[in-house]
Amino acid sequence: GRNQQSGRYKRQYYNDGSQGGYGYSYQQNDRYNRDRETFMNPGANNSSTNSSENPERDRACLMQCFFQEMKMTNSEGFPDKHKVLHVVTKDLRDHELKDFYIDSIQECFHLIGMDNKLKDKCDYSMKFVTCLAERGQANCNDWENEAIMF
Structure with missing residues (x-):
């Protein structure tokens, strides 16, 4: 697939044979994960805080x-x-x-x-x-x- 290195995501296109169409998935890079963690939990100093609890x-x-x-x-x-x-x-x-x-x-x-x-x-x-x-x-x-x- 085609990878885009710029921005927050690496975008991968794939052909899903079962549906016969094209879809996409996002792989989050480390910087995005850190930024998201800081954004989702601005008062937390602990990087292990799990934001998916909400x-x-x-x-x-x-x-x-x-x-x-x-x-x-x-x-x-x-x-x-x-x-x-x-x-x-x-x-x-x-x-x-x-x-x-x-x-x-x-x-x-x-x-x-x-x-x-x-x-x-x-x-x-x-x-x-x-x-x-x-x-x-x-x-x-x-x-x-x-x-x-x-």
């Missing part, structure tokens, strides 16, 4: 990382409404679907923005993704719970 926190920070890697965050690492709108809708040709995404993104940013206690970029990212998923489930007849990847 899978909800891991999932929330994975969402934040997704937004950051897709260049959809502001300078503090929070999802940015205008950047998210651009990235998500730039290639959509179906006007009804594009309008739904625009309305959903704007409404979710508005709802989350009303929560003055939400100061954490991981929690903010997760609440945003959850809001979008709930809007999709409530408004799309072909939405399947099994299809939700987050």
